[in-house]
Amino acid sequence: MRAHPLRVISVFFFLFILYQITSSKSLLYSPEIFTVSSNQTLVSPGNVFELGLFKPNISVSCWYLGLWYKEDPKRTILWVANRMKPLTKPVGTLKFFDTNLAMFEQETEIPVWLTNLTGEGVRSRMVAELVDNGNFVIRDSEGYLWQSFDFPTDTLLPQMKIKVLDSFPSKEDQHKLLYPWFSPSDPSLADESFEIHNESNIIAIYNGGYERDTWNGYQFGDMPPVLELKEGWLVMKTLKNSSYSRLTIRQSDLYELYSWNSKAKEWILTWSSTPCYERLLENQCGSYSYCSKKDMSPATCNCIRGFHLKLERKRNDCVRKTALHCRGYGFTKLPHMKLPETISEV
Numbered sequence: 001m002r003a004h005p006l007r008v009i010s011v012f013f014f015l016f017i018l019y020q021i022t023s024s025k026s027l028l029y030s031p032e033i034f035t036v037s038s039n040q041t042l043v044s045p046g047n048v049f050e051l052g053l054f055k056p057n058i059s060v061s062c063w064y065l066g067l068w069y070k071e072d073p074k075r076t077i078l079w080v081a082n083r084m085k086p087l088t089k090p091v092g093t094l095k096f097f098d099t100n101l102a103m104f105e106q107e108t109e110i111p112v113w114l115t116n117l118t119g120e121g122v123r124s125r126m127v128a129e130l131v132d133n134g135n136f137v138i139r140d141s142e143g144y145l146w147q148s149f150d151f152p153t154d155t156l157l158p159q160m161k162i163k164v165l166d167s168f169p170s171k172e173d174q175h176k177l178l179y180p181w182f183s184p185s186d187p188s189l190a191d192e193s194f195e196i197h198n199e200s201n202i203i204a205i206y207n208g209g210y211e212r213d214t215w216n217g218y219q220f221g222d223m224p225p226v227l228e229l230k231e232g233w234l235v236m237k238t239l240k241n242s243s244y245s246r247l248t249i250r251q252s253d254l255y256e257l258y259s260w261n262s263k264a265k266e267w268i269l270t271w272s273s274t275p276c277y278e279r280l281l282e283n284q285c286g287s288y289s290y291c292s293k294k295d296m297s298p299a300t301c302n303c304i305r306g307f308h309l310k311l312e313r314k315r316n317d318c319v320r321k322t323a324l325h326c327r328g329y330g331f332t333k334l335p336h337m338k339l340p341e342t343i344s345e346v
């Protein structure tokens, strides 16, 4: 039996459409020019990551070149190229320019983003590639010339690393720091960075000018062990029992660990930095009280055993339920407790 010609055409047409939808590339060879948009993207060879344009605020015409997990229907942004200079139209042009890769607003000569490599001598043919670990790299026959992993935005993906600083960050270190987004609809830099300092061999997270969780040789505070100390850098790993993880700095003092749930196809918040720090810093938990943080529920101030809240004060000061008599008293164990990191808070 001969196939109906219309059916042949429709099958062919369907395959053509399918090809159009799924045709995606991971490589750009110089001097190729690539028009990028929200549906004309670069996709890593294993279909893991996608790089394309996104718009963080529906009502504002600002477009950015960003990276997301390909499976993520929400396209949660994991890296942004042109944080400070958005495109005003939903299309951009990626092209090689003076031994650099740059993104231009269409029909203009001014780049909104460029790799800013110093062009030394003649280079062999340059290639831009989106790798399956989420690294966007520029390479030639000699090796990598530039990689997005050296320019993190607010998120660490497995295999990315953050420098342990010995002193205040130098100008060269500046791009190695993580800066939260200015706001959920604006990826430009917030005022305060997330830094890791080594002060007299105490390695700690610093942000908002405060020392936060300290490194105990294995992990920072109660953050699950997703960072590994290697030669002065902390390298991000995937959390055990998770298919994929990310650490995102949401505000200078709020950092969160997410795990990818491949069944539900969404990022699950697995751990969050303690709101206890704020409570302690703002003196919300007063005398004889402790701040408690359980799983993801909000932190609360509680009185230690044998004490109750002194109600007339605004601050959560606690007082003894019964007066102390110097007879028959012992010590009470307070398990899973930790003193604040800095003297001023004790």
Ligand SMILES: *[C@@H]1O[C@H](CO)[C@@H](O)[C@H](O)[C@H]1NC(C)=O
Residues within 6 Å of the ligand: 037, 038, 039, 040, 090, 091
């Ligand atoms: C996305 O693709 C559709 C058709 O498939 C097209 O109409 C639309 O203009 C494209 N959007 C962008 C931003 O390129």
Ligand SMILES: *[C@@H]1O[C@H](CO)[C@@H](O)[C@H](O)[C@H]1NC(C)=O
Residues within 6 Å of the ligand: 114, 116
């Ligand atoms: C490129 O790098 C040079 C020196 O390294 C610096 O002066 C210049 O501001 C950079 N330009 C951009 C657009 O980042």
Ligand SMILES: *[C@@H]1O[C@H](CO)[C@@H](O)[C@H](O)[C@H]1NC(C)=O
Residues within 6 Å of the ligand: 057, 058, 059, 060, 184, 185
């Ligand atoms: C989007 O931008 C507008 C104008 O700047 C602002 O009023 C609005 O709050 C923003 N939306 C969100 C979700 O942040």
Ligand SMILES: *[C@@H]1O[C@H](CO)[C@@H](O)[C@H](O)[C@H]1NC(C)=O
Residues within 6 Å of the ligand: 164, 198, 199, 200, 201, 202, 203, 229, 232
């Ligand atoms: C921290 O600094 C000390 C010197 O003060 C140095 O010996 C040690 O190797 C540093 N540790 C890291 C992880 O950088």
Ligand SMILES: *[C@@H]1O[C@H](CO)[C@@H](O)[C@H](O)[C@H]1NC(C)=O
Residues within 6 Å of the ligand: 240, 241
């Ligand atoms: C990982 O999963 C195993 C078995 O599924 C379980 O026994 C173990 O407690 C889990 N570990 C963590 C850290 O969740």
